Amino acid sequence: MITAIFTIAGLATLFGLLLGYSAIRFRVEGDPIADQIDALLPQTQCGQCGFAGCRPYAEAIAGGGAEINRCPPGGESTMIALAELLGRDPVPLEDEAAAEKPKSVAFIVEEECIGCTLCIQACPVDAIVGAAKQMHTVIADECTGCELCLPPCPVECIHMHPIEVTPQTWRWPHPPTPGREVVNG
């Protein structure tokens, strides 16, 4: 009886120490789930989800504080990818209309720009170059189309231009499948 108690107590101590040691030795920095979620988000940093960027939204999802359907730029495919990653059920998008908007980049009408730098401060990815009282311009390749530069502009000289499909970015359409209604558009 005594032997058994000591054996069990000894084992418990041993494993306790082992677990305690591993917790320190193999500690993972940051939140791996949030990292994985962040990798799936489109990184527009637009804040349409109600958080201050993609990373905070990823952390909120990981912490259980947010639904997976709040990212309009990611659209349905991102929602489904998140559902698969987290083992949750797919849910309809919160803002369907916003998700259907074509991908765009910001464009500054340079003749109208007064050089106030407000849009530069608003851009989450530093995709606008310019200086005070100098004309500004958007680096189109680096613009995520988040539209955060539109409201601060006092002269409304920033417009969103949809990204045009080129022969290099064109995608073959899904072949019309029998039994599935083909919508000609």
Place this chain on the structure above:
Amino acid sequence: MADTGVAARIHGGLHLDEHKQESNATAIRTLGLPTRLVLPMHQHIGEPAEPLVRVGETVLKGQMIARASDYVSAPVHAPTSGRVTAIGEYPVPHPSGLHDLCIVLEPDGEDRWDTLPPGFPDWRSTDPAEMRERIRWAGIVGLGGAAFPTAVKVNTSGQRRIETLIINAAECEPYITCDDRLMREQAADIVDGIAILRHVLGAERCLIGIEDNKPEAAEALRAALGATVDAATDVVEVPTLYPSGGERQLIMLLTGREVPSHGLPAAVGVVCQNVATAAAVADAVLRGRPLIDRIVTVTGRGVVQPGNFRVRFGTPAPFVIDAAGGRSTDYHRLILGGPMMGFSLHDHQVPVTKASNCLLAPAADELPPSPTERPCIRCGECARVCPAQLLPQQLYWQARAQDFDKVQDYHLFDCIECGCCAYVCPAHIPLVHYYRFAKTAIWAHERDRDKSDLARRRHEARQARLERLEAERKARLRQKKEALEQQPSAAGKDPKRAAIEAAMQRVAAKKAAQLDAGQAPNDE
């Protein structure tokens, strides 16, 4: 000594009606000048070329009018002398039917050559790097149809040593005969090009793979080889079986080696080039001539006199059709490329480019549109004919379900889009269409992912910068505050109180002075 004969067989493949005799009986005709040439900047795999000319500028034949914008890119040269009338978006030969950047050239009719760089008559003692540079300058791309820049393909530095140069003369797709005619008429140029390519690559031997349905071409090559006493180059006749001209398939046939999945032929010590590419290399290295035209097969019952034509790039397709006797009453559509791998053109006005090997105008009953797709009956015919030994049926299910991870597990990117599976499918499923759909969708996802990675990096860099600036601002404020606090602390008092006390002292002193001065007169 180089071995002759076929080393191995390929999996699957099809025996198709050849339809070669319609166009291979007559000699190559050189096409005249159209009223305008439309030269797309993106005629090759890789980055598009960058225009070097402005609207209104006059150019000479062979002048470089657009330069390679990246390592994997190719320049474009003026196919004739004339004036640049526009630079803008025009219809290009692409399955999307979209427009792309082109330079429009109006020929002046003089066809005057620019001063060309000298040839390398003693190329055997010239540095291969110098000749690679010449090939790059000449804008040569794979003329078999894929249009991959040749200078990139022959730059094998840092890779495995190349033992064998394989020249693709199989021309396995029905209807197409441009390589056949070229071999019959310009075998000497091809043989020169082969010798140069072998020197550039440092390859010990060369195997020319040709299907056994072109005995005249094979004979012409043998005769040309005999004249140069090139013992390390052999003509190997392979059985006529579609798609023996696929790069991986031909390498398998001739060397018995299998190019690994995701690998290049260089991984098995082989580089493969098309015969027309070899002829273009000879032109560039020996005569300093850039690539400005190519042989195009014009065939099908939709044209009156099928045949082969030497066509300048940028020539509109209708001009070529007219040269082939014009449209017959059977004309109803135009395909760029062959019946198996080509695509229907949305706009028949598109120009001939470096990748255009064939303009096929089939009659309505010649290549009837595929009947309506029916459900897959899982017969397995597709897997039997697949030359890449894939499972087309599995690829189909996954592509249809848009499961892009699974479809890659089934090696989608090893599919050469030869069309054998769709050809034999009893349910008439457009299988290749599904694979192309999946491939372009995967590429689009990759582009999106790259873009979001870039945005993430830039956003993080910005956050870090803002935090740093904020920390610096706070540090500055703290310093100021501390500096202020230090002054009065020397007196051991609060600055405010010290100021008040000083003021009170001043007032008291004034009062005292007034008292001293005023008492006497008051007392009078």
